[in-house]
Amino acid sequence: MPELPEVETVKRTLENFILNKKIKDIEVIYPRIIEDDVEVFKQRVVNKTFLKIDRVGKYLIFILEDIAFVSHLRMEGKYQICTKETSLSKHDHVIFYLDDDTQLRYNDVRKFGRMKLVDKESYKTLKPLNQLGKEPFEADVNEIYQRLKNKDTAIKTALLDQTLLAGIGNIYANEICYAMHLNPQTKAKALSKKRVKELIEVSSFILNEAIKQGGTTIHSFSANGIDGLFQVQLKVHMQEKCPQGHDIKKISLNGRGTYYCPICQKARR
């Protein structure tokens, strides 16, 4: 599942391939990917040039001359640069035909990803981006502490709440808890301000390290699309043993697979 580091990697990779190219046409094979009326989306986007790509949390924002659209990859969304010779995948859902005869294809096995037109000037202050909390790099300790101290949920569940902190998904939530020696089931409100400060620092560090390594990919690698470059060394997520050699335990928290080491991650707070 692409999280902040993977989406950042996709952004940086796509910049090399699509900036300053004009969209000659769009083919929408699976319309539900587009949240707008498909004809309106096409009309606003065709004959426009990709000027810039932005990223907020796990969202990509493609900025054109007088419009922009946000794209969320959800579970398995990928972008791929193709030529007309590249055979169509059964999971290619949207094709942007560019003016240098390359194609930008959106591929998504689960069909969960979405695209939506947004205002080019004010997208950060409109839905859905205005719902997001700050990314860990910019998060304010006092603000996060104030929000967590009222939360009765598990800290790992709170880390997945994009309105609290933007960009963390299930993989990094598990890894962050491990790095904190924190049991993921610990109540969010049990964390001291000192631990919240540490939580933000650890989150920033882990996300930054993953960006440096090109993002993590669980399912498929870059051969199948731009979705991260290398496998980051995960310490608990989908692992059997922690780095100390202890057995990893898998539980479900709020319906999400949660991996932790019961020995290394006591309910310390």
Add this chain to the structure above:
DNA sequence: CGGACATCCTGGGGGC
């Protein structure tokens, strides 16, 4: 308002 849970989808894994 916060929290729990269903929904969307498909491939893959488990069970037989």
Add this chain to the structure above:
DNA sequence: TGCCCCCAGGATGTCC
């Protein structure tokens, strides 16, 4: 070996 069933999972909507 093969088929059927079930289920994970990010964001959103609904319900209480």
